Amino acid sequence: MTGNDHQPLLETVDVSLRFGFIEALKNVNLTINRREVLAVVGDNGAGKSTLVKTLAGFYQPNDGQLLWKSEPVSISNIREANELGIASVFQDPEFCENLDVASNLFLGKEKRSTFRRRDDEGMYREAKAVLRTLSSVIRIGQPIASLSKGQRQTVSIARTLLSDPELILLDEPTASLSVMQTAEVLSYIKRLRSENHSVLMICHDLPDVFAVADRIIVMRQGRIKGVHYTKETSYEQIIAEIAGVNASGQPFEDERQTQIVVNNMIAQHHLIDRSMKRNLYETQ
Ligand SMILES: Nc1ncnc2c1ncn2[C@@H]1O[C@H](COP(=O)(O)OP(=O)(O)OP(=O)(O)O)[C@@H](O)[C@H]1O
Ligand SMILES: [Mg+2]
Numbered sequence: 001m002t003g004n005d006h007q008p009l010l011e012t013v014d015v016s017l018r019f020g021f022i023e024a025l026k027n028v029n030l031t032i033n034r035r036e037v038l039a040v041v042g043d044n045g046a047g048k049s050t051l052v053k054t055l056a057g058f059y060q061p062n063d064g065q066l067l068w069k070s071e072p073v074s075i076s077n078i079r080e081a082n083e084l085g086i087a088s089v090f091q092d093p094e095f096c097e098n099l100d101v102a103s104n105l106f107l108g109k110e111k112r113s114t115f116r117r118r119d120d121e122g123m124y125r126e127a128k129a130v131l132r133t134l135s136s137v138i139r140i141g142q143p144i145a146s147l148s149k150g151q152r153q154t155v156s157i158a159r160t161l162l163s164d165p166e167l168i169l170l171d172e173p174t175a176s177l178s179v180m181q182t183a184e185v186l187s188y189i190k191r192l193r194s195e196n197h198s199v200l201m202i203c204h205d206l207p208d209v210f211a212v213a214d215r216i217i218v219m220r221q222g223r224i225k226g227v228h229y230t231k232e233t234s235y236e237q238i239i240a241e242i243a244g245v246n247a248s249g250q251p252f253e254d255e256r257q258t259q260i261v262v263n264n265m266i267a268q269h270h271l272i273d274r275s276m277k278r279n280l281y282e283t284q
Contacts, residue, residue, distance in 0.1 A: 009198050013064055036215065038217060
């Protein structure tokens with residue numbers, strides 16, 4: 001470890017963002033460290049995507065400050081985020097269906113050799129190297145149309161890796177994937193961390209969150225309600241915070257209704273055998 005390893009990568013200080021009368025983010029204070037996987041959880045409309053889009057340069061906060069490696073920054077667009085070292089992957093990434101994996105990886109940023117000729121050889125070499133770090137089954141010459149949803153998600157993550165970002169933002173990378181495809185994507189996320197990247201991902205599925213995240217951020221109504229080390233928390237605590245009960249487990253809104261929501265969510269998550277799922281990811 002170097003001295004810099006202890007310096008936070010990205011911080012938000014009292015960040016607020018409004019859409020008209022809707023306060024999508026309210027005084028959000030968050031620290032993203034190097035080489036960690038952070039999961040953002042929360043109910044629909046909690047502000048998760050808005051937070052990620054604010055870090056990705058999509059939105060600019062109305063109040064508050066972003067710090068990149070402890071220096072104040074304003075990130076006006078995705079390109080500026082990329083230049084800093086922040087890459088983002090949103091749901092349902094778009095591809096050119098008639099092109100192969102390598103061409104899609106370099107779409108819009110083709111490499112050029114001398115006399116500005118397309119450097120196909122260089123692109124294939126780089127595409128191969130990046131894909132090798134993520135997956136052994138996807139071939140660079142394969143048509144994108146032949147890939148599964150999970151593999152497409154992998155290619156979109158690979159696309160961000162070409163610029164060697166320090167922070168990768170993922171909005172629901174496992175949504176609508178099968179169990180096996182999810183396991184594949186989660187094992188890539190772990191690999192990213194082992195290669196010194198930091199990952200902030202939004203995820204609705206608590207077993208997935210507990211399988212990969214180092215820390216879990218709970219959002220509710222635009223605020224951060226809790227930040228927990230995964231090893232030190234439980235499903236019950238996270239679900240209670242998502243649903244809106246206080247730290248000692250006492251509902252602070254309609255008691256009966258909150259209890260029903262918590263019980264239902266716990267019941268749903270117990271349908272999936274956690275240890276089996278965790279073992280599956282470990283073997284990837
Ligand atoms: N572009 C926008 N214009 C107006 N309101 C928006 C916009 N984007 C989000 N909102 C509102 O901001 C709030 C937070 O939305 P956001 O999409 O961040 O929630 P989320 O936690 O990602 O929810 P989900 O789990 O449904 O994706 C919601 O009330 C939403 O309706
Ligand atoms: Mg969202």
